[in-house]
Amino acid sequence: MASANTSTTAEHLFWKGGVQPMKVGYGKLMMWIFLLSDTFTFSALLISYGLVRFSFPTFEGLRKNFEFSTAWWPIPERVFEAVPFLHGIPAPLVFVGIMTFILIMSSVTMVLAVEAGHRRDKADVEKYMLWTILGGFAFLASQAWEWGHFIHGTEEGLTLASGVKVFGANLVQNQYGPPAFADFFFFITGFHGTHVFSGVVLNILIFYNTANGVYENRGHYDMVEKVGLYWHFVDLVWVFVFTFFYLV
Amino acid sequence: MAQHSENSEKVPSQTKEIWRTFWILLGITALEFLIAFTVDADQYKWTKVGIFIILTIVKAYFIVAIFMHLGSEVKALIWTIIIPCIFVVWLVVALIVEGGYIGFERLFFN
Numbered sequence: 116m117a118s119a120n121t122s123t124t125a126e127h128l129f130w131k132g133g134v135q136p137m138k139v140g141y142g143k144l145m146m147w148i149f150l151l152s153d154t155f156t157f158s159a160l161l162i163s164y165g166l167v168r169f170s171f172p173t174f175e176g177l178r179k180n181f182e183f184s185t186a187w188w189p190i191p192e193r194v195f196e197a198v199p200f201l202h203g204i205p206a207p208l209v210f211v212g213i214m215t216f217i218l219i220m221s222s223v224t225m226v227l228a229v230e231a232g233h234r235r236d237k238a239d240v241e242k243y244m245l246w247t248i249l250g251g252f253a254f255l256a257s258q259a260w261e262w263g264h265f266i267h268g269t270e271e272g273l274t275l276a277s278g279v280k281v282f283g284a285n286l287v288q289n290q291y292g293p294p295a296f297a298d299f300f301f302f303i304t305g306f307h308g309t310h311v312f313s314g315v316v317l318n319i320l321i322f323y324n325t326a327n328g329v330y331e332n333r334g335h336y337d338m339v340e341k342v343g344l345y346w347h348f349v350d351l352v353w354v355f356v357f358t359f360f361y362l363v
Numbered sequence: 364m365a366q367h368s369e370n371s372e373k374v375p376s377q378t379k380e381i382w383r384t385f386w387i388l389l390g391i392t393a394l395e396f397l398i399a400f401t402v403d404a405d406q407y408k409w410t411k412v413g414i415f416i417i418l419t420i421v422k423a424y425f426i427v428a429i430f431m432h433l434g435s436e437v438k439a440l441i442w443t444i445i446i447p448c449i450f451v452v453w454l455v456v457a458l459i460v461e462g463g464y465i466g467f468e469r470l471f472f473n
Binding site for chain 1: 377378381382384385388389392395396399400404405411412415416418419422423426427429430431436437439440443444447448450451454455458459461462463465466469470
């Protein structure tokens with residue numbers, strides 16, 4: 116009905132359907148918009164962490180004299196210094212470094228699966244999807260271990276001013292610092308872990324469909340790309356969580 | 364969908380850029396660890412924080428531009444995703460400053 120339009124806009128500028136806006140498919144565009152909304156959710160979580168952190172005092176002395184107390188915010192690398200099978204040996208950030216490596220690696224295998232999909236190489240897509248799923252499970256297992264360690268705490272625990280000893284952390288008490296630190300740890304890494312879990316479920320679905328030849332019959336592997344976007348986003352969020360929760 | 368049906372013959376894989384990006388990401392993460400363990404945190408606390416934030420944004424750029432292919436999408440899509448993130452920058456500044464004030468109040472009224 117362009118003829119009914121009395122504006123002076125040139126004819127070729129009207130979007131009359133049949134053309135993909137921004138030259139991407141509907142599903143991919145919607146995935147991007149969803150990821151943008153998810154960016155806001157994760158930003159809100161991390162920024163509230165920043166707000167609460169700045170509202171608490173920091174430890175005034177030198178780092179080597181640092182002690183845990185509910186009066187000030189903990190130094191994260193002192194909290195997360197345990198590694199499985201290395202009991203009692205302080206190794207700050209080593210385990211979280213391994214987790215970061217696992218997630219980056221699974222992001223790489225995901226992008227290799229997407230690339231194999233462009234070539235319509237079914238066997239390669241299957242292979243790389245399996246590696247990606249394995250990486251996802253490895254990350255979830257590592258996170259479960261870290262949560263377990265954080266919840267159980269150290270043998271020494273923390274003696275409060277009232278004389279009560281506190282071991283580990285939960286939503287109401289925390290041996291490493293103010294309870295808010297533990298709350299944010301559980302909410303931020305938990306929300307991210309939920310995303311990883313959903314990503315693994317989606318990846319398994321993609322692997323199942325690929326193995327059954329669904330995408331081969333469809334003629335394209337666009338679904339691998341869409342789920343790939345989600346998986347990379349999960350990796351992207353971890354990059355920020357790693358910096359703002361563990362590193363600074 | 365037409366462009367997919369025409370390349371049904373085997374195309375050689377193009378994984379060079381993917382692995383290059385992997386090494387960059389791994390290298391930056393290794394550099395972060397190096398800085399975390401070698402630079403004195405008592406003296407250079409905010410320098411360290413600044414470096415970490417810059418390196419994080421560099422890593423985010425490579426993940427979004429290469430792994431998520433946003434770098435090769437049309438400009439309109441790139442800006443559709445990037446521009447709303449400016450609100451995040453605003454929120455960071457607003458809430459971090461606010462956090463400082465809340466801490467100030469807590470100090471005086473506790």
